[in-house]
Amino acid sequence: MDTFEYKRPGTVREALRLIATHPDAEIIAGGTDLVTLLRDRVRTPARLVDINGLPLDGLRWSRDGVRIGALCRNAVDDPRLAAAYPVLVRALRSGASPQIRNRATFGGNLLQGVRCPYFRLPEFACGRREPGTGCAAIEGDGRLLGIFGTSAACIAVHPSDCAVALLALDATVVVEGARGTRRIPVGDLHRLPGDTPHVEHALRDGELVVAVEVPASPFAARSTYVKFRERASYAFALASAAVAVHSERGVVRDARVCLGGVAPKPWRAHTAESALRGRRLDAAAIEAAAEAATAGAAPRPDNAYKVELVRGVVRRALTELLVK
């Protein structure tokens, strides 16, 4: 670990000033990811801005939905949240361990680093970590890496469960900066690597995530999350699916099918959603959606199995909605 300056602002305004005035500032909230990145010298900030003292926790309900403070912990236990957005609470519960969930925050969860051994071990070349250095994963072991949205410069996967659920709920990330407040749809928060893998997200310099807004929607209540991993708990997803379906008179009006563990960002499977719209949610529709969810997959030989896992998690998740 390298040395850094540590600041603990008491207001959002002060926090914004601290990050704006230092080009190498990093924000720390729960620290469950950043501390490991600091320890392994993947991140080497010169200033660490600890935002745990900011009044950004808690949920605020309105007719339009819920606003979740960026510092709200992943262990959030709110029966109303579970009833209104089952997919979100299931995704949160499937992540990490109770200890980590008690510490980790919504903002930090969204902006955690990718899960790629080549990104997390500085001995390897990684253009996400150090621009222009290439990608050792391309010639390396890609068993756990992405099958959608990857590029010749990066094949990492984003590990967040929560973000996949938020994508399925059409959530918005609220950020504040010197020039005011912006709202970024969750689906636009993370950038695909393309040939600039180091540009990880849509935040501008000096901006801070302050909240996530989850709208009330006709399909939120009928939603679920299925996560598949190598062991029963405390592991990142090999593949996961967040699904939500709104039916009227037995016919699917709208649906969300989002995937985790398979792409550098939470991945929305539009083709699968189209496969469900206008149909009765039955075994045939589910099968069609599961197949459609793999559209555009570009696996390597060592992670081709994830294509079948995508079918599996989508099939399982939609089937859970069927029996509801």
Added chain:
Amino acid sequence: MAIGRPLSRVEARDKVTGAARYTADTRLPGMVYAALMSSAVSAGRVRAIDTARAEAAPGVLAVITHLNRPQWHSTPAALRYVETRFPLADEHIHHHGQYLAVVVAGTREQAAHAAGLVAVDYETRPAVPTLDAALPDAHQPVWRFEPEFPTLLALGDPEARLAAADVRLDLEYRTPYNSHAPMEPNATLAHWDGGSLTVHETSQQVHLDRPVIAGALGLPPDRVRVVSTLVGGAFGNKTAVWAHTLLAAVAARQVGRPVQLVVTRKQVFTCHGHQPPIIQRLRVGANRDGTLQAITHHTVNGTPVLFDRPEAAISPTGTVYALRSVGVRVEVAGMHMPAPATMRTPGDGPGMFAVGSALDEMAYALELDPIELRRRNHLAVHPLLGRPWSGKQLLECYDVGAERFGWERRAPRPRMMRDGADWVGFGMSSAQRLEHHAAARAAVEIRDDGSAEVRTAAPEIGTGNLTTLTQIAADGTGIAPSQVDIRSGDTTLPESAPTSGSRTTGSTGTAVHLAALRARQAAARLAVADPRSPLHGLPAERVGAARGRLYDVDVPRRGETYRDLLRRNGRRSIVEQGFHDPAGADPRFAYATFGAHFTEVRIDDTLRRVRVTRHVGVFAVGRVLNPKTARNQAQGGIIYALGGALMEDLATDPVTGRFIAPALTDYHVPVNADVGDIDVSFVEEPDYNAHPLGAKGLGEVVAVGVHASIANAVYHAIGIRVRDLPITPDKLLRP
């Protein structure tokens, strides 16, 4: 009797309240901290190493590299050091993570920070990264020290027997790099006092460490004390003196302060041992009647480029089943890997995965029940020694296990058992581990307050040996276990067997038993010779002992307490020594521990991950000293092997060979939710041929055969035979 009772661990309260002190918890006045800097390349040379920034960093007291290290003494070969070079030997790099510098500073954080400032200009050479890439180098090993097992053997013309067999199978099994992954990282606290060195070390074997440390530093062994009190998991990775220990000692000498060095989690996974990848080719021939005709077993394991270190995966092949012929061939292939270390269970773990799987495959080929095939090839005699096995209740283990498991509900063919979305499968395997011995010494002291103390060097590595040794001493002296203290884990104490190789119960336990008996006999002699004793004049052998009291076995009312006897005689205590002679077992027999595993797996058809929902293990290990710690250890061993079967894989980068999962986040071991119902029982029959207490080793046999039992259950469930561990979801895809 204390033996046979389910006593809780004597250190349990300390462990659950946080009072227990491990090596890294030990503090000394003036202590400073060291950190190790590791190579970023797998093969090559240090062209230049710049330590200026590290030396200038806050708090730094010393930076030691190959350029300025003190001279080592003796040689790695003479000391049987774990590698063929001492740490920081020269500029050459032979594996990823190789230590290139040690930095000493006032705090741990300062040391770690400065270690990161050491800049190396590498000359990188291509690495041999994988076992497949190394195969062209496969060769018969040249043993560094004396051979531990035959690496080439053919008995009874296996080729001809194979050719003549009714059914022949030719199978390849693979196991990946596995890590011991102990919770406690390896750690050292080195402290010099004049010309004497004390090393607090996470060690399974303080007396074996001492000559290595002393020799490398050029000290007489009696100037080195090694202390290892409680060890937080080891599984074999603490059976060697690693580089960090020697480097902490030289660093402490250089800065003139006690130096603590706790290696990082990444370094535990890299430079403190592993089980290397192994490819095993098995050819099995059997006749229609189920009699095995031949097995040939050819193994190749990865070994460091600088020396040959064969894995004994052929260990079970010739000794577990009756065979007309057997052939083994062991080869190694050089890779740019850090040094391996023995890992629970050396040889038999991976070997029995292959042999136990192949037997299952043969059972299906012959349309025989897997237990029946094993029964038909049951072996009463050690075939290579020609001596009958002592204490082999393997057939009873099959019976008890089948009954407890409900084996009779097993469908005869795969893919026949379904429960809702789940495929259900039953598998089994036998288990065997040869009983190993080591010389062991112990002292038992009976004190004038009526209490006793056991002294033997064996560190407690989490197996419960402090408790079982206490029980042995309690029964030997006739003093309640609550009145018996134990001191262990220190070279100032009598030399025990190393706490490895399942030798604590048999070897160290026998030494404690003999010491306790002798202490009691010495007390009895004192009593019968003392005119003031109620036992005066009795033959000493008529004196018994129980509840802290010596008594006449014919007239139990007649007697006195140890306390009264010693105080009246002005004796503070009576101390006697016990010695276990490793050649002491009855030579007419062959010795091993045995067992049978039964596993139920469930596999969801859509999302195929293996869940071990039930496991039954039945073991024949002689007398069980403590059913509670024994059951605990057996469950732990089964869970340990379950991890190896289903998830453990120290994955490597195919270009550099560097480990890419050197963290407990990524190197998966089972979590609680992965562990189903584990039922452990014992076919308990004391084996007095082996040891005077009738007890044998336990810690290793319980983990042997589990991999095969699980893999066999997976095949039975879904008809997919996985021959390369671990059995991860990508190997179970729907066709």
